[in-house]
Amino acid sequence: MNVVDPIIQIEHVNTFFGSFQALTDVSLTVQPGEKVVVIGPSGSGKSTLLRTINRLEKISSGSIVVDGHALDDPSQDINKIREEVGMVFQSFNLFRHMTVLKNLTLAPVKLKKQQKSQAEKHAMELLAKVGVADKASSYPVQLSGGQQQRVAIARALAMNPAIMLFDEPTSALDPEMIGEVLDVMVTLAREGMTMVVVTHEMGFAREVADKVVFMDGGRILEIAPPGTFFDYPVHERTRTFLKQIL
Amino acid sequence: MSEKQVIIDVGDGAAIPRPEDKGLLSAWWLSFLGTLAVLAYLLIFHPDPYLRLLKFLPDGIIVTFQVTIASICLALLLGLLAGLGRISRNRIVNLVASTYVEIIRGIPLLVQLFYIYFALGRIVRVPDMVAAIIALGFCYGAYMGEVFRAGIMSIDHGQTEASLSLGFNRSQTMRYVILPQAWRTILPPVGNEFIALLKDTSLVSIIAVSDILRRGREFASESFLYFETYTLIAIIYLLITLVLSKILSNVEQRLSHYERR
Numbered sequence: 397m398n399v400v401d402p403i404i405q406i407e408h409v410n411t412f413f414g415s416f417q418a419l420t421d422v423s424l425t426v427q428p429g430e431k432v433v434v435i436g437p438s439g440s441g442k443s444t445l446l447r448t449i450n451r452l453e454k455i456s457s458g459s460i461v462v463d464g465h466a467l468d469d470p471s472q473d474i475n476k477i478r479e480e481v482g483m484v485f486q487s488f489n490l491f492r493h494m495t496v497l498k499n500l501t502l503a504p505v506k507l508k509k510q511q512k513s514q515a516e517k518h519a520m521e522l523l524a525k526v527g528v529a530d531k532a533s534s535y536p537v538q539l540s541g542g543q544q545q546r547v548a549i550a551r552a553l554a555m556n557p558a559i560m561l562f563d564e565p566t567s568a569l570d571p572e573m574i575g576e577v578l579d580v581m582v583t584l585a586r587e588g589m590t591m592v593v594v595t596h597e598m599g600f601a602r603e604v605a606d607k608v609v610f611m612d613g614g615r616i617l618e619i620a621p622p623g624t625f626f627d628y629p630v631h632e633r634t635r636t637f638l639k640q641i642l
Numbered sequence: 643m644s645e646k647q648v649i650i651d652v653g654d655g656a657a658i659p660r661p662e663d664k665g666l667l668s669a670w671w672l673s674f675l676g677t678l679a680v681l682a683y684l685l686i687f688h689p690d691p692y693l694r695l696l697k698f699l700p701d702g703i704i705v706t707f708q709v710t711i712a713s714i715c716l717a718l719l720l721g722l723l724a725g726l727g728r729i730s731r732n733r734i735v736n737l738v739a740s741t742y743v744e745i746i747r748g749i750p751l752l753v754q755l756f757y758i759y760f761a762l763g764r765i766v767r768v769p770d771m772v773a774a775i776i777a778l779g780f781c782y783g784a785y786m787g788e789v790f791r792a793g794i795m796s797i798d799h800g801q802t803e804a805s806l807s808l809g810f811n812r813s814q815t816m817r818y819v820i821l822p823q824a825w826r827t828i829l830p831p832v833g834n835e836f837i838a839l840l841k842d843t844s845l846v847s848i849i850a851v852s853d854i855l856r857r858g859r860e861f862a863s864e865s866f867l868y869f870e871t872y873t874l875i876a877i878i879y880l881l882i883t884l885v886l887s888k889i890l891s892n893v894e895q896r897l898s899h900y901e902r903r
Contacts, residue, residue: 475809478808482808483807485803491823492823503809506814
């Protein structure tokens with residue numbers, strides 16, 4: 397049994413958008429180094445759940461503790477917590493007015509007060525790691541979708557986060573570019589990064605996940621290791637979903 | 643991925659020619675060369691009174707530019723504050739900014755000019771030119787506020803989310819991520835406002851500021867050459883706005899470099 401404190405602890409969370417309940421009594425713990433893949437039909441609340449972890453979405457009740465910091469504690473600086481939690485978006489969201497290199501160095505220089513040269517050195521290492529070092533001086537519009545997403549991953553890593561959140565990172569990509577992004581994510585997982593990934597890529601879930609979370613209608617219906625989850629799903633709704641998607 | 647640039651057309655300044663707008667570009671050259679030709683004709687074949695008049699006006703041209711530049715600086719500052727205020731989540735800030743915009747937009751500029759000139763005059767004695775700059779600055783600040791607001795809102799919300807997720811707070815996000823991008827969208831309408839403002843400075847001639855128009859009126863009332871005077875004044879305004887619109891169009895092109903592949 398793992399005796400380390402969980403790095404993310406979500407307990408009995410409810411979230412409302414107006415009168416619509418997006419999350420209902422959601423609880424989930426993530427251990428350091430664990431890879432959690434969240435799947436479910438669209439509108440199931442999986443992206444909302446992910447976005448509550450760095451408070452891009454506020455919760456209505458319940459509690460979320462990230463790396464020892466309670467998100468609803470007013471004495472906690474949410475911006476400091478966000479520095480610890482990298483996020484990768486479906487639509488990349490690279491800063492369009494900056495070169496790739498500047499996209500990576502902006503936050504370390506302004507927020508972590510790193511020297512520009514030091515930040516650039518680190519940025520170049522990260523760009524090499526995700527395979528786009530030759531694009532350092534390009535602007536985002538000059539890159540393909542797959543390249544942009546790899547840069548977005550590198551940008552998040554530039555802050556040396558303890559946790560990485562991925563919100564459908566391959567859903568906006570052309571099929572031939574999905575592989576190059578997933579490869580980077582697999583490498584990251586192998587290096588021991590704590591990851592919470594919302595995705596439709598079942599192959600990735602099977603290969604990388606320590607546990608798979610299935611959501612529907614704003615609730616978590618099932619949490620299981622991938623082997624159990626895919627081969628012996630317990631819940632009827634899970635079975636229907638897997639049948640449709642596989 | 644929407645790469646299409648949002649163009650906010652306020653449309654009370656001179657049209658700014660873009661390279662892709664062939665019609666407007668040739669219209670610009672036609673107007674510019676035509677105006678120059680007319681000016682040259684008048685100065686060469688009718689040096690009296692036109693050359694005499696032209697020598698009488700430079701002071702006024704300088705005043706017009708001084709008023710324009712000082713007012714646009716004030717208007718940009720107020721416009722940025724008003725624009726940020728209008729999108730603020732703080733209800734009081736939002737209400738103050740919105741009320742400013744509503745009130746100013748509902749009063750004709752000429753009335754505002756009189757009002758600030760005389761109302762201010764009851765409290766403190768300010769030079770005519772300062773009163774003119776304050777009135778123009780406050781008026782254009784309200785319009786500029788809407789331009790800033792639209793420019794900021796035109797930036798994809800994903801940019802804000804990416805910035806917040808890295809740990810930037812809201813004002814850092816505005817400063818490093820949103821405003822540098824919004825500026826490009828904002829620049830064309832701000833350029834339009836600048837040119838519109840330059841034209842509207844002619845109103846200040848009414849409150850004893852010696853701009854181009856007032857200098858012209860002084861000349862005309864002494865010489866009774868009304869037609870000639872206003873012909874030349876129209877030509878000067880036209881040349882200034884044409885040159886400015888060309889400059890702005892070039893600046894705009896340069897700022898859009900990161901959009902091109």
